[in-house]
Amino acid sequence: MSERDVTRGGEKGSRPGREAPTGAYAGRRRRRRGRGEQPMVPDASFSSYYGKPVLNKPTWKALDIAGYLYLGGLAGASSLLAAGAHATGRPGLAAPAKIGAAGAISLSLAALVHDLGRPARFLNMLRVFKPTSPMSVGSWLLMGYAPLTMAAAAVEVAGRYRLLGATAADLADRLRPVGSAATAAAAVLGPGVATYTAVLIADTAVPSWHEGYRELPFVFAGSAATAASGLGLVAAPTAQAGPARRTAVLGAALELGAFRLMKRRMGLTAEPFDQGRPRVLLRAAEALTAGGAALALLCARVPDRRLAFAAGTALLTGSAALRFGVFQAGVASAEDPRYTVVPQRERLAAKGG
Structure with a gap:
C-alpha cells in the first residue's frame, strides 16, 4: 500500500x-x-473500595427499633379493637385492649428514645411539621395518640377495676364520657400508628425495605391486627372474644398474602428474606400466624380458655417474629452491594429501552 x-x-x-x-x-x-x-473485560464483580458496602447499614439497635415497630403496631390495632368492643358492649375485651394499647405505645416510645440516646432528640423532631417526612408525621402522630390511649386506659382502670378506691371510681364515672371520646379518637389515629412505620423504613435507601414500599404497609397492618387479636384472646373472656377471633383470621390473611405478593414483586431484593436469621424468623412468623389463626377459628366451636390462650400467644409471637425478620433482612440487604447495584442497572436498562 x-x-x-x-x-x-x-x-x-x-x-x-x-x-x-x-x-x-x-x-x-x-x-x-x-x-x-x-x-x-472480565465480568463485573460486586465489590467496593476496601471491601466496604455501597450503603452504610442502619445503625439502629435491633431490639429497640424492631421492638418499636412491633409495639407501635400492637398499640394502633388494639385501639381499633377496643373501640369496637366498647361500642358493642364487650367490656371484657375493651378493657385489656385499652390497657394494652396504652402500655404498648409507652414501651414503643421508650424504645425509640433509648435508641436515639436522649429524650431531647425526640423532642427536636417536633420543632417543625413536614408532611413529606414520614419521621416528622410519625412523631406528631405519636404525640397525639399516646395521651389519648393513656386517658382511655386510666378511666377504664379507675372505673372498671376500682383499684383506687370509691372516690376514684366515682370520679371515673363522671369522666366516662371523656374516656369514651378518648377511645374513639385513639381508634381514628390507630391505623396510622400501626402502619406509618412501614412507610418510614420503606422511605430509606435500604434495598429490601425500599423495594417493598407498595405492600409493606399492608403487611404491617395485617401483623398489627394479629398482634392485637392475640392480646384480646389471651386476656378477654372467651364469650366476649368474638371480634378478636375474626380480626385474627382477617389479619393473618392480609399479612401472609401481602408478604408473599411483596416478595414475588421485589425480585432480587427479596433474597435476604430467605437467607440466614431473617429466614428463620420469617418462617416461624408464618407458621405461628397461620397456626394462631386456625386455633382462633377453633375457639369459636370449642370455647376452651386454654385453647384461646395458645392461639393468642402464637399470634403475638408470630407478629413479633415478622417485625424482627423484616428488620434483619433490611440490614443484610444494605451490607451486600449486589442488592443496590443490580436493581439500579435494571431500572436504567428499562429506561434506556
Missing part, C-alpha cells in the same frame, strides 16, 4: 466500521465465527 492508496476518506477499497469491530461487539463477532477468543 502506497501513500496514494490513502485518501481523505480512508484507505481505498476498505469499508469503514465493518472490518475492524472493537469492544464487546467485536468479541461477539469473533465468538460467532468460532475462533473461541475470550473477552478482554
Whole structure:
C-alpha cells in the first residue's frame, strides 16, 4: 500500500466500521465465527473500595427499633379493637385492649428514645411539621395518640377495676364520657400508628425495605391486627372474644398474602428474606400466624380458655417474629452491594429501552 492508496476518506477499497469491530461487539463477532477468543473485560464483580458496602447499614439497635415497630403496631390495632368492643358492649375485651394499647405505645416510645440516646432528640423532631417526612408525621402522630390511649386506659382502670378506691371510681364515672371520646379518637389515629412505620423504613435507601414500599404497609397492618387479636384472646373472656377471633383470621390473611405478593414483586431484593436469621424468623412468623389463626377459628366451636390462650400467644409471637425478620433482612440487604447495584442497572436498562 502506497501513500496514494490513502485518501481523505480512508484507505481505498476498505469499508469503514465493518472490518475492524472493537469492544464487546467485536468479541461477539469473533465468538460467532468460532475462533473461541475470550473477552478482554472480565465480568463485573460486586465489590467496593476496601471491601466496604455501597450503603452504610442502619445503625439502629435491633431490639429497640424492631421492638418499636412491633409495639407501635400492637398499640394502633388494639385501639381499633377496643373501640369496637366498647361500642358493642364487650367490656371484657375493651378493657385489656385499652390497657394494652396504652402500655404498648409507652414501651414503643421508650424504645425509640433509648435508641436515639436522649429524650431531647425526640423532642427536636417536633420543632417543625413536614408532611413529606414520614419521621416528622410519625412523631406528631405519636404525640397525639399516646395521651389519648393513656386517658382511655386510666378511666377504664379507675372505673372498671376500682383499684383506687370509691372516690376514684366515682370520679371515673363522671369522666366516662371523656374516656369514651378518648377511645374513639385513639381508634381514628390507630391505623396510622400501626402502619406509618412501614412507610418510614420503606422511605430509606435500604434495598429490601425500599423495594417493598407498595405492600409493606399492608403487611404491617395485617401483623398489627394479629398482634392485637392475640392480646384480646389471651386476656378477654372467651364469650366476649368474638371480634378478636375474626380480626385474627382477617389479619393473618392480609399479612401472609401481602408478604408473599411483596416478595414475588421485589425480585432480587427479596433474597435476604430467605437467607440466614431473617429466614428463620420469617418462617416461624408464618407458621405461628397461620397456626394462631386456625386455633382462633377453633375457639369459636370449642370455647376452651386454654385453647384461646395458645392461639393468642402464637399470634403475638408470630407478629413479633415478622417485625424482627423484616428488620434483619433490611440490614443484610444494605451490607451486600449486589442488592443496590443490580436493581439500579435494571431500572436504567428499562429506561434506556
